[in-house]
Amino acid sequence: xxxxxxxxxxxxxxxxxxxxxxxxxxxxxxxxxxxxxxxxxxxxxxxxxxxxxxxxxxxxxxxxxxxxxxxxxxxxxxxxxxxxxxxxxxxxxxxxxxxxxxxxxxxxxxxxxxxxxxxxxxxxxxxxxxxxxxxxxxxxxxxxxxxxxxxxxxxxxxxxxxxxxxxxxxxxxxxxxxxxxxxxxxxxxxxxxxxxxxxxxxxxxxxxxxxxxxxxxxxxxxxxxxxxxxxxxxxxxxxxxxxxxxxxxxxxxxxxxxxxxxxxxxxxxxxxxxxxxxxxxxxxxxx
Amino acid sequence: xxxxxxxxxxxxxxxxxxxxxxxxxxxxxxxxxxxxxxxxxxxxxxxxxxxxxxxxxxxxxxxxxxxxxxxxxxxxxxxxxxxxxxxxxxxxxxxxxxxxxxxxxxxxxxxxxxxxxxxxxxxxxxxxxxxxxxxxxxxxxxxxxxxxxxxxxxxxxxxxxxxxxxxxxxxxxxxxxxxxxxxxxxxxxxxxxxxxxxxxxxxxxxxxxxxxxxxxxxxxxxxxxxxxxxxxxxxxxxxxxxxxxxxxxxxxxxxxxxxxxxxxxxxxxxxxxxxxxxxxxxxxxxxxxxxxxxxxxxxxxxxxxxxxxxxxxxxxxxxxxxxxxxxxxxxxxxxxxxxxxxxxxxxxxxxxxxxxxxxxxxxxxxxxxxxxxxxxxxxxxxxxxxxxxxxxxxxxxxxxxxxxxxxxxxxxxxxxxxxxxxxxxxxxxxxxxxxxxxxx
Numbered sequence: 001x002x003x004x005x006x007x008x009x010x011x012x013x014x015x016x017x018x019x020x021x022x023x024x025x026x027x028x029x030x031x032x033x034x035x036x037x038x039x040x041x042x043x044x045x046x047x048x049x050x051x052x053x054x055x056x057x058x059x060x061x062x063x064x065x066x067x068x069x070x071x072x073x074x075x076x077x078x079x080x081x082x083x084x085x086x087x088x089x090x091x092x093x094x095x096x097x098x099x100x101x102x103x104x105x106x107x108x109x110x111x112x113x114x115x116x117x118x119x120x121x122x123x124x125x126x127x128x129x130x131x132x133x134x135x136x137x138x139x140x141x142x143x144x145x146x147x148x149x150x151x152x153x154x155x156x157x158x159x160x161x162x163x164x165x166x167x168x169x170x171x172x173x174x175x176x177x178x179x180x181x182x183x184x185x186x187x188x189x190x191x192x193x194x195x196x197x198x199x200x201x202x203x204x205x206x207x208x209x210x211x212x213x214x215x216x217x218x219x220x221x222x223x224x225x226x227x228x229x230x231x232x233x234x235x236x237x238x239x240x241x242x243x244x245x246x247x248x249x250x251x252x253x254x255x256x257x258x259x260x261x262x263x264x265x266x267x268x269x270x271x272x273x274x275x276x277x278x279x280x281x282x283x284x285x286x287x
Numbered sequence: 288x289x290x291x292x293x294x295x296x297x298x299x300x301x302x303x304x305x306x307x308x309x310x311x312x313x314x315x316x317x318x319x320x321x322x323x324x325x326x327x328x329x330x331x332x333x334x335x336x337x338x339x340x341x342x343x344x345x346x347x348x349x350x351x352x353x354x355x356x357x358x359x360x361x362x363x364x365x366x367x368x369x370x371x372x373x374x375x376x377x378x379x380x381x382x383x384x385x386x387x388x389x390x391x392x393x394x395x396x397x398x399x400x401x402x403x404x405x406x407x408x409x410x411x412x413x414x415x416x417x418x419x420x421x422x423x424x425x426x427x428x429x430x431x432x433x434x435x436x437x438x439x440x441x442x443x444x445x446x447x448x449x450x451x452x453x454x455x456x457x458x459x460x461x462x463x464x465x466x467x468x469x470x471x472x473x474x475x476x477x478x479x480x481x482x483x484x485x486x487x488x489x490x491x492x493x494x495x496x497x498x499x500x501x502x503x504x505x506x507x508x509x510x511x512x513x514x515x516x517x518x519x520x521x522x523x524x525x526x527x528x529x530x531x532x533x534x535x536x537x538x539x540x541x542x543x544x545x546x547x548x549x550x551x552x553x554x555x556x557x558x559x560x561x562x563x564x565x566x567x568x569x570x571x572x573x574x575x576x577x578x579x580x581x582x583x584x585x586x587x588x589x590x591x592x593x594x595x596x597x598x599x600x601x602x603x604x605x606x607x608x609x610x611x612x613x614x615x616x617x618x619x620x621x622x623x624x625x626x627x628x629x630x631x632x633x634x635x636x637x638x639x640x641x642x643x644x645x646x647x648x649x650x651x652x653x654x655x656x657x658x659x660x661x662x663x664x665x666x667x668x669x670x671x672x673x674x675x676x677x678x679x680x681x682x683x684x685x686x687x688x689x690x691x692x693x694x695x696x697x698x699x700x701x702x703x704x705x706x707x708x709x710x711x712x713x714x715x716x717x718x719x720x721x722x723x724x725x726x727x
């Protein structure tokens with residue numbers, strides 16, 4: 001195999017990792033704080049992709065503006081999901097919580113099918129082709145990667161430099177104690193769900209320029225995102241980024257060295273082994 | 288984790304469905320009834336829906352409507368259709384089939400888009416001695432070596448797909464590539480379900496027979512989020528011709544990533560499913576999809592009406608008119624023709640004979656009547672004839688006269704380019720410089 005092609009695969013892997021990290025971060029943030037896994041998280045991304053698609057095709061909005069609108073819309077959706085579905089079941093057994101967010105997943109898929117049928121819809125964008133030193137890089141992915149990095153930086157600053165961000169981190173560390181400190185946990189939950197939703201909206205804006213959207217879009221990314229979140233350690237932000245890059249490199253470079261199917265087998269085996277060795281995730285905090 | 292939860296949901300719903308589907312079926316109960324009840328099972332939701340299953344279901348419905356408006360089969364037995372949705376999932380399909388057969392007590396089960404569904408389903412239905420009339424799914428394994436008594440398919444088998452595309456390239460290589468067929472390098476990529484792997488296997492066998500070089504053969508999951516490494520590998524293998532079999536989200540993803548990552552070939556040959564949905568591909572890629580080939584049973588509108596027997600030309604036009612009215616599409620996908628045509632064969636050839644000669648539409652009567660079907664070439668709206676393989680044949684139940692064509696999207700229109708005898712245009716080969724995938 002030409003080393004140039006292996007390098008191309010490795011770089012494309014890193015770029016894919018950026019997109020996956022964005023998905024994993026939002027889900028992880030919500031889990032770390034609210035302590036509930038949103039099974040339907042990628043379905044929110046799907047709705048965001050539809051939002052961009054319709055704004056661009058029906059109302060001829062510029063893609064960037066439509067993407068920003070999607071961030072806002074899905075943030076609101078995230079808050080609504082929290083208020084309507086999550087809040088009432090906060091103290092229910094975990095299996096009930098899983099069933100509720102799982103029910104939401106089916107609802108959103110069916111609702112999208114009902115509204116927009118099962119057609120695959122793509123934005124027709126003429127994106128430039130990037131050739132650097134004989135290697136081809138996906139412009140859409142490069143853009144997504146750059147925006148992901150910025151978003152991660154933004155999230156980091158938000159969590160470490162603002163009062164509400166500090167409160168969010170505090171809740172994720174000890175939800176009982178923080179209530180005693182006079183922090184309104186409900187408000188923290190709502191803000192977290194909104195920020196998690198906004199991350200989903202941002203992911204949507206970046207994914208719609210690379211993928212067609214259809215009601216079952218979640219099937220491609222959902223399982224992988226959950227795997228990454230668990231691999232990196234549920235609730236661990238840095239772990240989510242490392243998990244994303246690890247998985248995407250295994251898929252990309254593994255795909256080149258073995259086969260596309262085998263690369264996924266390797267990725268899943270790696271995941272299972274990691275779960276045996278470090279069931280709390282590779283980068284989880286030791287308690 | 289998401290996957291597990293989805294599965295547990297499905298398991299719960301499946302159990303519930305199985306519980307309600309336990310009623311006994313009374314053979315012959317329909318004999319007095321005037322209408323023929325047909326359970327229609329397609330993927331109305333899920334990823335297969337937009338990859339041809341919904342167009343197929345509309346084709347079937349139009350066939351029912353056209354027959355019912357004339358009073359039904361033989362002018363007196365109306366078709367009562369009961370719809371099921373297999374949701375692009377084999378386990379759901381099997382539960383839906385159970386419901387249609389044993390709760391709704393349909394006389395015939397008809398439809399099935401996906402081979403991943405048809406392969407397990409056919410055996411289950413046949414074991415119950417009930418009729419399964421397959422309209423779209425193509426995999427050979429539905430029939431091969433199974434000796435199914437009550438399953439029939441007028442649609443061409445998957446093995447023909449891989450054969451035809453290889454022969455097409457071999458036939459044109461000397462003239463268009465200035466290469467002997469043996470010098471041409473082919474690569475085969477496919478979704479790894481029964482449909483893709485079946486077509487890929489037949490393609491590989493045919494390349495070997497011709498002596499064409501196979502430089503890469505690789506499968507992938509149709510729901511994969513990334514095909515970049517496959518594209519990079521293809522670039523390393525440098526094929527002249529890419530043979531691709533896939534559904535819809537994966538084909539779109541592949542073509543997009545192939546363009547971004549600079550894959551260059553002399554020809555891209557698709558094999559049905561996602562490649563048959565020209566309107567959808569064009570929506571995503573505009574003129575980039577021009578000059579891509581698609582192997583499929585012919586989209587009926589492309590055939591010369593004069594070459595069809597009897598009043599079939601008129602029937603074909605009526606079907607096309609209705610399809611356009613319902614959907615508003617410009618390029619009618621081949622799946623619409625498959626849904627209509629293969630239902631039409633049952634309604635106008637098999638059922639009348641079953642009723643007149645064998646006294647009704649019991650599974651026994653239908654299978655006897657089907658084995659006597661003898662429609663010559665030009666006798667269906669997709670041009671091919673129908674003769675089902677009988678007892679003793681390894682492919683019992685498969686139409687032995689089915690045939691395929693190679694189509695090409697040229698200037699926004701679909702043309703038949705192979706076999707030469709019925710071509711409506713000469714193939715544009717190799718890919719012209721205007722294509723982003725053209726070798727330079």
